[in-house]
Amino acid sequence: MHPDAVARQLVDAQYRGALRLAQLVDNLLDSVRIDSGEMRLRRAPLDLAEVIEGAVELMQPLLEQREQRVVLDLAAGPALIADAQRLASVIVNLLGNANKYAPDQSLIRVTLRWTATTANVWVEDQGPGLPTPIAAEDLFTPFRRAADSEPSERGSGLGLAIVHAIVSAHGGEVRVAENSPGQGARIGIVLPVPAAPAEPQR
Numbered sequence: 001m002h003p004d005a006v007a008r009q010l011v012d013a014q015y016r017g018a019l020r021l022a023q024l025v026d027n028l029l030d031s032v033r034i035d036s037g038e039m040r041l042r043r044a045p046l047d048l049a050e051v052i053e054g055a056v057e058l059m060q061p062l063l064e065q066r067e068q069r070v071v072l073d074l075a076a077g078p079a080l081i082a083d084a085q086r087l088a089s090v091i092v093n094l095l096g097n098a099n100k101y102a103p104d105q106s107l108i109r110v111t112l113r114w115t116a117t118t119a120n121v122w123v124e125d126q127g128p129g130l131p132t133p134i135a136a137e138d139l140f141t142p143f144r145r146a147a148d149s150e151p152s153e154r155g156s157g158l159g160l161a162i163v164h165a166i167v168s169a170h171g172g173e174v175r176v177a178e179n180s181p182g183q184g185a186r187i188g189i190v191l192p193v194p195a196a197p198a199e200p201q202r
Contacts, residue, residue, distance in 0.1 A: 039165070039166075039169065041082070041083040041086060041169055041170065042083050042085070042086075043081050043082055043083055044081070044082075044083075044084065045079040045080070045081055046079060046080055046081075046082055046084045046087070047079060048077065048080050048082075048087070048112060048119055048121070048191075049074040049076065049077075049112055051084055051087050051088050051091065052072070052074060052091050052110060052112060052121065053072070053074075054088055055088045055091035055092045055095060056070050056072065056091075056095065056110065058088075058092060059092060059095045059096065059099065062096075062099050063095075063099055063108070066099065066102075066104045066105075067104050067105045068098075068099060068102060068104070068105070068106055068107070068108055069106075069107055069108070070095070070107075070108045070109075070110060071107055071108070071109045071110070072110050073109065073110070073111045073112070074110070074111070074112040075112055075113055075114055077112070077114040077119060077193070078114075078193060078194075080119060080191060080193065080194070081194050082170055082191065083166075083170070086166045086169075086170075087166070087170075087191075089162065089166060090162075090163050090166050090167060090189060091110075091121070091123070093159040093160070093162055093163050094123040094159075094163060094187055094189075095108065095110075095123060096159055097123075097125075097159055097160065097185070097187070098123055098124075098125035098127070098185070101125060101127035101128065101185065102125035102126050102127035102184070103126065103127065106125065106126040106127070107125075107126060108123065108124070108125050108126075109122075109123070109124045109125075110122070110123050110124075111124075114193070115193075116193070117192065117193055118172075118190050118191065118192060118193055119190070119191045119192075119193055120188060120189075120190050120191075121188060121189050121191075122177075122186055122187070122188040123186070123187055123188070124177075124184060124185070124186040124187075125184045125185055125186075126184045127184050127185060128184075129183055129184050129185050130176065130185050139160055139176065160174075160187075163187075163189070167189045167190075167191065170191055170192070171191075171192050172189055172190050172191040172192060173189070173190050174187065174188070174189055174190075175187070175188040175189070175190060176188075
């Protein structure tokens with residue numbers, strides 16, 4: 001192999017390692033903030049589709065390592081009043097879960113749909129799916145994992161707990177589709193859409 005190719009592989013491996021470490025540190029810090037009640041949201045108008053696209057771009061090196069492809073289906077919608085950085089962390093954690101549990105060369109689908117009052121994001125993978133039955137308190141409890149389905153590259157057990165805490169802080173909820181075993185996991189977040197301002201009376 002050409003020395004330049006070897007050097008590129010080493011750089012890519014170091015970058016992926018740094019990305020995993022940064023995600024772990026962010027999750028640990030968020031976990032401390034949540035436990036202490038010090039997590040604050042910086043709400044501002046945002047484009048949720050752009051937040052999702054940015055999270056996918058951030059995760060791309062880890063996805064490419066396993067030859068996984070993300071299929072985006074993002075419907076246009078109104079601006080949300082939310083914390084862009086926190087919601088990006090939510091999507092990164094959901095993608096990180098899919099990246100870890102789904103097989104190589106598989107698809108990860110991310111969809112965004114809207115109702116009059118909610119934004120609905122779903123992340124679906126082609127992995128073994130969640131163990132059934134599974135209680136919400138187990139799924140969203142920090143450091144709680146299903147030992148029988150844990151991949152060789154173990155995680156921190158914080159990802160879904162942080163997703164749940166951030167989404168709840170936004171007044172939303174996390175949903176888990178009841179797929180059959182072996183049909184992959186499908187986890188969604190539902191966020192409230194701000195009511196349109198009332199038109200001034202004449």
